[in-house]
Amino acid sequence: MNNDKIKRFENADETFRCPICRSYLKLKEKSLKCENNHSFDIAKQGYINLLMNSKKQKLYDKSSFENRRLILENGFYDHILKEILLFLNNNSINKVLDIGCGEGFYSNKISQLSSRALEIFAFDIAKDSIVLATKEDSDRSVKWFVSDLADLPIQNSSIDCILDIFSPANYNEFNRILKDDGFLLKIVPGENHLKEIRARVKDKLNKEDYSNKDVINCFEESFKIIDHKKVSASYKLSTEERHALIHMTPLLFNIDMEKIDWNDMSSITIDAEMLIGKKLVP
Numbered sequence: 513m514n515n516d517k518i519k520r521f522e523n524a525d526e527t528f529r530c531p532i533c534r535s536y537l538k539l540k541e542k543s544l545k546c547e548n549n550h551s552f553d554i555a556k557q558g559y560i561n562l563l564m565n566s567k568k569q570k571l572y573d574k575s576s577f578e579n580r581r582l583i584l585e586n587g588f589y590d591h592i593l594k595e596i597l598l599f600l601n602n603n604s605i606n607k608v609l610d611i612g613c614g615e616g617f618y619s620n621k622i623s624q625l626s627s628r629a630l631e632i633f634a635f636d637i638a639k640d641s642i643v644l645a646t647k648e649d650s651d652r653s654v655k656w657f658v659s660d661l662a663d664l665p666i667q668n669s670s671i672d673c674i675l676d677i678f679s680p681a682n683y684n685e686f687n688r689i690l691k692d693d694g695f696l697l698k699i700v701p702g703e704n705h706l707k708e709i710r711a712r713v714k715d716k717l718n719k720e721d722y723s724n725k726d727v728i729n730c731f732e733e734s735f736k737i738i739d740h741k742k743v744s745a746s747y748k749l750s751t752e753e754r755h756a757l758i759h760m761t762p763l764l765f766n767i768d769m770e771k772i773d774w775n776d777m778s779s780i781t782i783d784a785e786m787l788i789g790k791k792l793v794p
């Protein structure tokens with residue numbers, strides 16, 4: 513196996529813990545091992561599967577991935593990426609954990625563009641997504657792993673910044689793994705997110721308007737909000753981009769697309785809010 517695919521896990525014992533017995537995991541040859549000899553091999557693509565109860569994942573959907581990649585690579589979420597980079601560059605942060613990283617768009621971009629030397633950890637519960645993420649990681653710097661959000665194989669008080677980008681939260685685990693002076697950065701959709709799509713299907717949706725109030729209230733029960741800002745932009749859509757966008761949007765998964773005329777949808781709003789939280793009781 514390519515040596516640098518393993519090398520990135522050199523300092524594993526500073527951050528990872530065994531998902532079985534919770535003692536430190538140390539790099540030994542091509543595996544991470546704990547003192548009780550639980551062993552986890554580094555896959556040839558350069559990630560580790562630390563998921564204990566492997567649930568059957570729904571089949572990986574290639575066209576959905578390609579649509580998502582087109583939209584991300586064409587820059588529709590770059591204003592969000594820019595805000596995240598700005599925050600990471602301007603604070604004293606070293607270890608970053610990307611929660612539910614999917615195909616790794618943000619972690620890969622952050623590792624390429626950050627002006628700081630960050631140590632980036634990123635996981636998803638879907639192994640297929642992590643395999644795709646490793647393919648884009650040309651400088652082989654991100655520590656990719658497969659895990660469950662409910663029981664993270666990460667040591668207590670070891671992370672400087674958690675990135676929770678359009679992903680579910682587990683505030684107990686976030687509190688446990690975050691350093692006392694660490695940050696939780698959460699990105700949630702804003703009320704105008706995809707408003708051009710919503711306007712065209714409003715009579716077919718259960719709830720016409722989206723509200724992130726419940727999500728923000730829940731955040732505030734566990735973390736103190738020190739910053740809260742709107743991160744919004746509208747973009748022109750090409751025909752190809754419009755097609756990709758409407759076929760990757762979960763909002764539309766149960767809607768009969770044939771009956772809607774999308775041809776006059778020429779722009780799209782990507783509206784989000786960035787919450788920065790600190791621990792309540794450090």
Ligand SMILES: [Zn+2]
Pocket residue numbers: 530531532533534535546547548549550
């Ligand atoms: Zn163990």
